Amino acid sequence: MVTKLIKVEAIKRILNGEICVACQASTKDNFLRQVRLLRLGSIKFFDQVPISLNESCLNHLQSYICRNCLQNLPILSHNKIWQSEKMRLQVNSLFSYQRPISNMIVQLKFYHKQYFAKLLAIFIFLLRQKFLLDNQDSIFVPIPLHQNRLKERGYNQAELIIKETAKLANLNFDNKLLLRTKITKKQTEVKGFEERQKNMSEAFVINSAYHIEHLNKFKKKQVVLFDDVLTTGSTIEAATKPLLKAGFKVKALTIAREDFI
Ligand SMILES: [Zn+2]
Known part of the structure; x- marks a missing residue:
């Protein structure tokens, strides 16, 4: 499901060696790792998001922010x-x-x-x-x-x-x-x-x-x-x-x- 979400814009940024806006890591070096993570699809952040509703928003995030950052967001629970x-x-x-x-x-x-x-x-x-x-x-x-x-x-x-x-x-x-x-x-x-x-x-x-x-x-x-x-x-x-x-x-x-x- 998550694999499907990555669109041309995100792939282009990765291939062009653009950097993650949140951590400044080059996404080019991590290209293979990124693909592997996308296939795995078990990302904490995505568990909390009703994906089907929000594909274009997720695509926008993924085209700017690396998987590592999205995996490690310091999310607080709703009731805190x-x-x-x-x-x-x-x-x-x-x-x-x-x-x-x-x-x-x-x-x-x-x-x-x-x-x-x-x-x-x-x-x-x-x-x-x-x-x-x-x-x-x-x-x-x-x-x-x-x-x-x-x-x-x-x-x-x-x-x-x-x-x-x-x-x-x-x-x-x-x-x-x-x-x-x-x-x-x-x-x-x-x-x-x-x-x-x-x-x-x-x-x-x-x-x-x-x-x-x-x-x-x-x-x-x-x-x-x-x-x-x-x-x-x-x-x-x-x-x-x-x-x-x-x-x-x-x-x-x-x-x-x-x-x-
Ligand atoms: Zn990052």
């Missing part, structure tokens, strides 16, 4: 949910923040490799189909960047990923509901619980440009906040606060989650 102790908020993460996923996120975030957004969106689409289905009526909102940081980077990586996911799974997407009003330090750079709270307090507000009727329409629905990595939980909690206050129900989804949280 992080629960905030401070508010009604659960965070569902796909992976533990380890290679090759951590590498892919870094490349997207700091090296302008925007094609990783689609690859990561495919992982969400394939590995969290039930979650996406259960949230068809929700609005998917990326954690916004402060506009200064947005200017610096040129894009919001979380927004790129969830926008691609919304296209694949036909989800409601909104990137203007929430605004980031404060430039915050990285939570990992701030020591101590209280300092972290202070750093993030009132960092987010609901966009006042949204008309009341518009907000009321939203209130019937639920928001799924999206971020690339769950580090301490403080950022997502800070973004959740104004939403809860405005009467939204909030859940959150991230690509990866730090192991220490």
Whole structure:
């Protein structure tokens, strides 16, 4: 079944000696090994994916990422949910923040490799189909960047990923509901619980440009906040606060989650 999935694009990349975008290993050296692995077809990743539904997504992944990386993804189980102790908020993460996923996120975030957004969106689409289905009526909102940081980077990586996911799974997407009003330090750079709270307090507000009727329409629905990595939980909690206050129900989804949280 898996053998059938490899298409011309993937074979071309291998023969041309292109590299795996996740680990930079040359796929040319491994050509025979790759073929053998394809024949074996016993790949952990594929066990979790209803293959028949998603051939084109799998083909896209396989044409960029080597079998070794796909075999060793740090997948978290569906029910390993992080629960905030401070508010009604659960965070569902796909992976533990380890290679090759951590590498892919870094490349997207700091090296302008925007094609990783689609690859990561495919992982969400394939590995969290039930979650996406259960949230068809929700609005998917990326954690916004402060506009200064947005200017610096040129894009919001979380927004790129969830926008691609919304296209694949036909989800409601909104990137203007929430605004980031404060430039915050990285939570990992701030020591101590209280300092972290202070750093993030009132960092987010609901966009006042949204008309009341518009907000009321939203209130019937639920928001799924999206971020690339769950580090301490403080950022997502800070973004959740104004939403809860405005009467939204909030859940959150991230690509990866730090192991220490
Ligand atoms: Zn690789």
